Amino acid sequence: MYKFLEEVVSDYMTRAVKTVTRDVTMRELQSMFNEDRFNTYPVEENSHILGVVTMFDFLDCFAFTPARMVPRYDDLMNRKVADVMTAEFIYVSGETKLTRVLQLMVEHRIRSIPVIDQDRLTGIISREDVMRALERCADCT
Structure with a gap:
């Protein structure tokens, strides 16, 4: 386990990251979540990361309270990522x-974190990547 203390993100991150733009609709985003099985997409525009959109952000559109009117399903699905992204x-x-x-990840209860070097998205590190690193380091003992 001591080896894990020295491991860095670049050795385990996913380098080929799928991103979305602010103009992607919730309908398109739902399709991407279903197809890719990702939980988070960085929101990118002109090679700059503006934020992230998660499955939680998507689902939050459908969480209603007494103070929140219930819009039509189609209206929600036509909303843009810009409206819900973090x-x-x-x-x-x-x-x-x-x-x-x-x-x-544990403190903020997040599943994946963008990796940014010199103001550019270079990858994403997920819970599965960290678990893989833990397993690999446990095998080294």
Whole structure:
């Protein structure tokens, strides 16, 4: 397990990251979630990350309270990612220790974190990536 203390994001992250734009509709996003089996997409425009949109953000559109009117389903599905995305998001660099990533994931209850180096998206690190690293390091003992 001591080896895990030295592991960094760049050794385990997914480098080929699918992104979305602010103009993607909830209908398109739902299709992407179903097809890709991802939980998070970085929202990118002109090579800049504007935020992230998660399955939780998508589902939150359908959570109604007494203070929130119930819109028609089609109206909700035609909403844009820009309306529901999380603009203030947690990200890490490729040199971030996996121990820090694990801490962030547990503390903030998030499934994946964008990896940004020099203001560019270079990957994404997921819970599954961290679990793979833990398993690999446990085998080294």
